[in-house]
Amino acid sequence: MALNGTWKIDRNENYEKFMEAMGVNIMKRKLGAHDNLKITIQQDGNKFTVTESSNFRNIDIEFTLGVNFEYSLADGTELSGCWNMEGNKLVGTFTRKDNGKVLKACREIIGDELVQTYVYEGVEAKRIFKRG
Numbered sequence: 001m002a003l004n005g006t007w008k009i010d011r012n013e014n015y016e017k018f019m020e021a022m023g024v025n026i027m028k029r030k031l032g033a034h035d036n037l038k039i040t041i042q043q044d045g046n047k048f049t050v051t052e053s054s055n056f057r058n059i060d061i062e063f064t065l066g067v068n069f070e071y072s073l074a075d076g077t078e079l080s081g082c083w084n085m086e087g088n089k090l091v092g093t094f095t096r097k098d099n100g101k102v103l104k105a106c107r108e109i110i111g112d113e114l115v116q117t118y119v120y121e122g123v124e125a126k127r128i129f130k131r132g
Contacts, residue, residue: 003090003107007114008132009037018118018125022103024075031056032074038132039114041107048083048090079103 012033019029035054042049046065052058056074063069068082071094081094081103092105104119114129 002088002109003041003114004043006038006040006132007129009035010113010128010130013126013128014123015125015127018120018123019075021121021123022073022075022077028075035074037127037129039129 016029016033019032024032035056037052037054040051040053048061048063048065050061050063052061054074061069061071063083065084066082068080071079071081073079078097079094080097081092083090083092085091088108090107092107094103094105095101096103101121106115106117108115108117112131114131116127116129118125118127
């Protein structure tokens with residue numbers, strides 16, 4: 001699949017505002033905006049393995065499309081939800097364990113970039129990655 005490979009963060013759009021809506025404190029927002037995130041995605045049928053490595057943590061996430069799993073964000077926020085394919089987009093719907101609010105995420109290839117879009121409480125942000 002086109003998502004397979006290693007992707008390095010290139011730029012963010014509205015990411016600090018998104019983190020603020022998520023309740024991330026200002027110090028973590030400043031650091032998070034410059035986390036040097038690198039994502040490696042491997043798909044095998046309906047199973048995905050995603051490795052995230054940044055200045056703050058390295059984590060391996062394994063999930064199967066349509067199957068709920070638990071996930072913690074870099075700031076410690078705990079989520080439960082799942083990813084599904086919608087056409088060529090990987091679309092995730094996750095519920096925060098602390099307040100029950102929903103975080104939507106989407107990963108798609110646009111041109112030669114991987115674009116991750118997040119929506120939380122009406123605030124949309126994008127993180128754009130290049131193959132690395």
